[in-house]
Amino acid sequence: MLRTQNRSAIGMLAPATGLIGVFVLLPMALTVWLAFQDWSTQTGFETARFIGVDNFLAIFGPGSVGRDFKAALVNTAIYTVLSVLIIVPLSVALGLLVHQKIAPGGIVLRTVLFSTYMVPMIAVALVWSKLYSPTEGPINQMLGWIGIGAQTWLSSPKTALVSLVLLNVWQQVGYFTVLAVAGLTQIPPVLYEAARVDGASAWRQFHAITLPLLGNTLLFSAVIGVINAVQVFEPVALITQGGPVNSTNVLTYHIRRVGIERAQGGLGSAMAVTLMLALIVAITALFAVARSRENRT
Numbered sequence: 001m002l003r004t005q006n007r008s009a010i011g012m013l014a015p016a017t018g019l020i021g022v023f024v025l026l027p028m029a030l031t032v033w034l035a036f037q038d039w040s041t042q043t044g045f046e047t048a049r050f051i052g053v054d055n056f057l058a059i060f061g062p063g064s065v066g067r068d069f070k071a072a073l074v075n076t077a078i079y080t081v082l083s084v085l086i087i088v089p090l091s092v093a094l095g096l097l098v099h100q101k102i103a104p105g106g107i108v109l110r111t112v113l114f115s116t117y118m119v120p121m122i123a124v125a126l127v128w129s130k131l132y133s134p135t136e137g138p139i140n141q142m143l144g145w146i147g148i149g150a151q152t153w154l155s156s157p158k159t160a161l162v163s164l165v166l167l168n169v170w171q172q173v174g175y176f177t178v179l180a181v182a183g184l185t186q187i188p189p190v191l192y193e194a195a196r197v198d199g200a201s202a203w204r205q206f207h208a209i210t211l212p213l214l215g216n217t218l219l220f221s222a223v224i225g226v227i228n229a230v231q232v233f234e235p236v237a238l239i240t241q242g243g244p245v246n247s248t249n250v251l252t253y254h255i256r257r258v259g260i261e262r263a264q265g266g267l268g269s270a271m272a273v274t275l276m277l278a279l280i281v282a283i284t285a286l287f288a289v290a291r292s293r294e295n296r297t
Helices: 002-034 054-059 064-099 106-118 121-131 138-145 160-185 189-197 202-213 215-230 234-240 251-261 265-296
Strands: none
Touching: 002 265, 054 064, 054 265, 064 106, 064 160, 064 215, 064 251, 064 265, 106 160, 121 160, 121 234, 160 215, 160 234, 189 202, 202 215, 215 265, 234 251, 251 265
């Protein structure tokens, strides 16, 4: 009977496993193989020539290729860190607001927040490019009402990347708020009742009950937030094209520029592999930090 059950499980998993292998694992393996090749995207795979780690030496070297790659890597890291540091705490705050039952309208607020995540990023990017307009943009006009001068937003290297982060926060925070609400619903209300009986303040309840029991939800949100932020492409491609002065040239856009526009497939694959390894390291670090905190508690 056990053998029959194993065969049935394998048979049911085979289609999904096959699709994952064809559309995920195979492209990943091909990318890793191309990272060690000198290959142009304008030719077939048969023209690829093995050059070892030369592509990796080039992207981390002192030349222009290395400088552009490292600048894009730093931009991606800044964009990811800022996005996660804003989205995760903000989603918890909004989640508490939605989850509470004192004031009405929680379901409506949850629907409004989640609707921003369902809007296609292309539409979001186009709308926010108009909102950020230095002359007729509504944001600068509203700042003028309170005596603040017009800001450069996307036109300055100092603010362009932060402007894209705010766009990402607006579009993503609704999804993470729903995750926070889901985590809050799993906390037994009896714990808060016992804390109130013991005279614990609202802040003490949040610090001693809510945050610890939201640990898994926060870890999941952080991991998904990192993955989503690292994959940013549409806002850069549609609004800034990596500018001004490469201040928003993130790795996904830079890989596309090198691998497709410049037809340097091997070099672009090496950058993609490096991005994948950096993502694995970042996620592993998040799990390690979460595990160490669990061990301390």
